[in-house]
Amino acid sequence: MQELQPVLNLIDSNFKHSCDTLFELLRFASVGTDPSYNAECAKAASWLVDYLKGFGIQASQHETTGRPVVIGKSQQLAGKPHVLFYGHYDVQPAEPFDLWTSPPFEPEKRKGERGQDAFFARGAADDKGQLLTFLEASKAWIKTHGELPFNLTVLLEGDEEGDTSHLDRFLAKNRELFEADIVFICDTEMWDNKTPAITTALRGCIAEEIEIQGPRIDLHSGYYGGPAVNPIKVLAKLLANLHDKNGRITIPGFYEGVKPVSAARKIQWQKLKFNKNEFLGAVGLKHPSGEKGYTLLEQLWARPTAEVNGIYGGYRGAGAKTVLPSTATAKLTFRLVEGQNPKKIHAAFRKYMKAQLPSNCKIRFVDQGGDSSGISVSENSKWVKAARVALEAEWNKAAALTGSGGSIPVVQSFREHLGLDCLMIGFARQDDAVHSPNEKYDVESYHKGMRSWARLINEIANGDHK
Amino acid sequence: MQELQPVLNLIDSNFKHSCDTLFELLRFASVGTDPSYNAECAKAASWLVDYLKGFGIQASQHETTGRPVVIGKSQQLAGKPHVLFYGHYDVQPAEPFDLWTSPPFEPEKRKGERGQDAFFARGAADDKGQLLTFLEASKAWIKTHGELPFNLTVLLEGDEEGDTSHLDRFLAKNRELFEADIVFICDTEMWDNKTPAITTALRGCIAEEIEIQGPRIDLHSGYYGGPAVNPIKVLAKLLANLHDKNGRITIPGFYEGVKPVSAARKIQWQKLKFNKNEFLGAVGLKHPSGEKGYTLLEQLWARPTAEVNGIYGGYRGAGAKTVLPSTATAKLTFRLVEGQNPKKIHAAFRKYMKAQLPSNCKIRFVDQGGDSSGISVSENSKWVKAARVALEAEWNKAAALTGSGGSIPVVQSFREHLGLDCLMIGFARQDDAVHSPNEKYDVESYHKGMRSWARLINEIANGDHK
Numbered sequence: 035m036q037e038l039q040p041v042l043n044l045i046d047s048n049f050k051h052s053c054d055t056l057f058e059l060l061r062f063a064s065v066g067t068d069p070s071y072n073a074e075c076a077k078a079a080s081w082l083v084d085y086l087k088g089f090g091i092q093a094s095q096h097e098t099t100g101r102p103v104v105i106g107k108s109q110q111l112a113g114k115p116h117v118l119f120y121g122h123y124d125v126q127p128a129e130p131f132d133l134w135t136s137p138p139f140e141p142e143k144r145k146g147e148r149g150q151d152a153f154f155a156r157g158a159a160d161d162k163g164q165l166l167t168f169l170e171a172s173k174a175w176i177k178t179h180g181e182l183p184f185n186l187t188v189l190l191e192g193d194e195e196g197d198t199s200h201l202d203r204f205l206a207k208n209r210e211l212f213e214a215d216i217v218f219i220c221d222t223e224m225w226d227n228k229t230p231a232i233t234t235a236l237r238g239c240i241a242e243e244i245e246i247q248g249p250r251i252d253l254h255s256g257y258y259g260g261p262a263v264n265p266i267k268v269l270a271k272l273l274a275n276l277h278d279k280n281g282r283i284t285i286p287g288f289y290e291g292v293k294p295v296s297a298a299r300k301i302q303w304q305k306l307k308f309n310k311n312e313f314l315g316a317v318g319l320k321h322p323s324g325e326k327g328y329t330l331l332e333q334l335w336a337r338p339t340a341e342v343n344g345i346y347g348g349y350r351g352a353g354a355k356t357v358l359p360s361t362a363t364a365k366l367t368f369r370l371v372e373g374q375n376p377k378k379i380h381a382a383f384r385k386y387m388k389a390q391l392p393s394n395c396k397i398r399f400v401d402q403g404g405d406s407s408g409i410s411v412s413e414n415s416k417w418v419k420a421a422r423v424a425l426e427a428e429w430n431k432a433a434a435l436t437g438s439g440g441s442i443p444v445v446q447s448f449r450e451h452l453g454l455d456c457l458m459i460g461f462a463r464q465d466d467a468v469h470s471p472n473e474k475y476d477v478e479s480y481h482k483g484m485r486s487w488a489r490l491i492n493e494i495a496n497g498d499h500k
Numbered sequence: 501m502q503e504l505q506p507v508l509n510l511i512d513s514n515f516k517h518s519c520d521t522l523f524e525l526l527r528f529a530s531v532g533t534d535p536s537y538n539a540e541c542a543k544a545a546s547w548l549v550d551y552l553k554g555f556g557i558q559a560s561q562h563e564t565t566g567r568p569v570v571i572g573k574s575q576q577l578a579g580k581p582h583v584l585f586y587g588h589y590d591v592q593p594a595e596p597f598d599l600w601t602s603p604p605f606e607p608e609k610r611k612g613e614r615g616q617d618a619f620f621a622r623g624a625a626d627d628k629g630q631l632l633t634f635l636e637a638s639k640a641w642i643k644t645h646g647e648l649p650f651n652l653t654v655l656l657e658g659d660e661e662g663d664t665s666h667l668d669r670f671l672a673k674n675r676e677l678f679e680a681d682i683v684f685i686c687d688t689e690m691w692d693n694k695t696p697a698i699t700t701a702l703r704g705c706i707a708e709e710i711e712i713q714g715p716r717i718d719l720h721s722g723y724y725g726g727p728a729v730n731p732i733k734v735l736a737k738l739l740a741n742l743h744d745k746n747g748r749i750t751i752p753g754f755y756e757g758v759k760p761v762s763a764a765r766k767i768q769w770q771k772l773k774f775n776k777n778e779f780l781g782a783v784g785l786k787h788p789s790g791e792k793g794y795t796l797l798e799q800l801w802a803r804p805t806a807e808v809n810g811i812y813g814g815y816r817g818a819g820a821k822t823v824l825p826s827t828a829t830a831k832l833t834f835r836l837v838e839g840q841n842p843k844k845i846h847a848a849f850r851k852y853m854k855a856q857l858p859s860n861c862k863i864r865f866v867d868q869g870g871d872s873s874g875i876s877v878s879e880n881s882k883w884v885k886a887a888r889v890a891l892e893a894e895w896n897k898a899a900a901l902t903g904s905g906g907s908i909p910v911v912q913s914f915r916e917h918l919g920l921d922c923l924m925i926g927f928a929r930q931d932d933a934v935h936s937p938n939e940k941y942d943v944e945s946y947h948k949g950m951r952s953w954a955r956l957i958n959e960i961a962n963g964d965h966k
Contacts, residue, residue: 237722239722239822241820241822243820248785249783249784249785250783250784250785251783251784253783254906255805255807255809255833255835256703256705256835256904256905256906256907257800257904257905257906258783258800258905259800259805259807259833259835259905260788260790260791260796260799260800260803260805260835260905261776261780261785261788261789261790261796261799261800262780262783262785262789262790263785263789264789264807264808266739266808266809266810266811266830267739267740267742267743267807267808269736269811270735270736270737270739270740270808270811271736271739271740273732273733273736273737273740274733274736274737274739274740274741275740276733277733310727313727314727314728317715317716317717317719317724317728318715318716318717319714319715319716319727319728319729319860320859320860321859321860322726322727323727323728323729323730323858323860324726324727324728325726330726330727333726333727334723334724334725334726334727337726339721339725339726341721341725341730341733341822341824342730342732342733342736342814343721343732343814343815343820343821343822343823343824343825344732344813344814344815344816344821344823344825345732345735345736345811345812345813345814345816345828346811346812346813346816347810347811347812348808348809348810348811348831349809349810349831350810350811350812350829350831353868354707354709354809354831354833354868354869354870355809355810355831356705356707356807356809356833356906357809357810358807358809359809359810362811363816364732365814365815365816365820365821367721367725367820367822369721369722369725369726392789393786393787394785394786394787394789402819402820403820404820438722438723439722439723439724439725439726440720440722440723440822441722
């Protein structure tokens, strides 16, 4: 039997060395959005190959249409479950440099604002510290027991902060490299500083642009105002009609396939005791403005939306101009939940807009691409069950099963090209300043993160999850 | 008795000289929108002073905050009616020069597109040719009879095409110079090539900008979409609610003071047999989109409107951006008709917007200035009666009593500062290319225009209009 305790002991006794390892990786300025950092990305990828090889993972770099990916494989034994671990070695740009207390690519351990110990560097939380929690735990397990209780494939990419289509294309073309039962991702947050979290719901997204044309040319609002149709007014009407008075979207068929929030999930989310006043107050709002009959978290994690992200038409300079414009344009995104079909939503939206269009107007649609479906992982999957046991044991607090209102493109790619669900566990904090100056990762996140993964590996080895 | 026929005879026999006079005035490049043409404007004003003196009008230049005005006065005799004639010597810029068949400030007489004779030059129709129709008629009358049957004040300005506030200020400060019973203006169009027109209704205008603020900062549409209010959607709803399903404006009190179109006016406008298919077809529209229950001309000339002239908010670049914007802005103008009070409409609009505002939002209003009231001149005024007789006699066709959907600032200034109505008669044609390259004025407009004014002077001298 592969026991947990000696692995935890090794993680603890080796922690200083794990910190050195993190610092080595943080020193690469592997900025993922700017080609002038390509050499640093290549160095980081090369370092990761060596690092994986260091505990028996067969690793190599592979070219993509973007930056190289690092792929590593443990020894593959029949009959074992197969885990694909995903992380990214690229980081956000560090500008403006002068807002950093210590240089972004010279990691430093110091106190954070809550008095806690933390590692400060660009990428400390997103995603270098996080990805190492899993890899260091796996390394400790292998050093202790010789092998993992599952076949492991590691995929570390360099285009997460930039053009995510590179990895999407690579996955679509190299499906055979990634056969697995589940994807583990360590790139999300804890619910709060004491409560670990598993993200089990993500919204998808589709984007449309619509342009209404009325008159062939801009007109004088005096000489034509009244009889001539005004495309801004038509557009306003179409947008206003997208929701009923309860905030429900009126597009026929829009809610087709949307399941009610499960009782289990409702209870989970109620237990989170989410502070909606703090959440909304931080951005100057007083109360939720979404669909009536749903809590704020349900509106955010479990209900689809229709948002107007931009609008323009006619005169936009200083003062007044008595123009009656020829066209008016709006950019929309729809956040989707599990069960909704992006293609059908595009079609239903267009049909609905056309049905309401005055006969004096034309309408033009532009599908903005990047469709993704809403994703929901059952609380009852064996992976989630195992993770809950592991996280509660480490943190002495039940893991929050959270959703996210946003979309994570790679999760969509795994589902679409590989048919795989993702188990999303992360130890980042809300104050980690991800994408901002003075990004940091708490020492506790790093240490207990490793221990959490070790406990999850133990559940796979010795637990009884079905 | 001052007889008409010798005056008409003089106009006819002197027509060649009248043409030379027009050409002299057209040669000044008195562009009213560009300070580099100020010297040409001064020359035109100076020429006009001499021209007026040439037939016994005491004339001089007066400084304004803009270009000089020319003021002329005939001998003023007690007991006579008093007419103020208004015209403008400034013209639109002539660019692009290469689209002109003959240079814009070298007038040329040649055939127009309908085979008719015409004078081609910038300002030929707007307003040099038109203003001379009245002045040449007055000159012929004075040369024949020694004096006019009314006291005449002439006001010729140089800021009509530019900043109209200069003349407005000058009128407000110099009311005593312009005591009169009526203003004659020759700066409008004929109804069609065979039908003279008197403009008896103008719409006024007020302008407002509104900005809706939702969240304090731009938000991510995934992480906040649903619970967070979207100011673009709020703005769209407010704008959509401005009209009911019949196209009637829903602002409480908006129609206060608006009188129904008089039966006489309805009959007048029906008789015009306005070709609405041609009017709308020219700008790519099929049918009137205005207030139900009104003809196109009523919608345009006699009914107020609420138009959105511009709108903007959120992301307006290429592609999609999942932003939930902090603000959204719209620019509106309201065309007003006689009886509506601009100040009250501003207040009613703002009150209505505030009443509908969701509590999570703020609203900011900017009054864009330039308020003007709707104006309507009775068909039964003695001046209109006299003009109808005169025009029908000259053109062998009853004059059309038309409205205009637009606003003419100077008409508003005369009403506001001097309490005067305007009699608007003009002989321009729809194909005169006013403000465009190859502007022209038909020789027939110039000649019969003078004869029309002579006939109107005769009606004042000898008619029995009350």
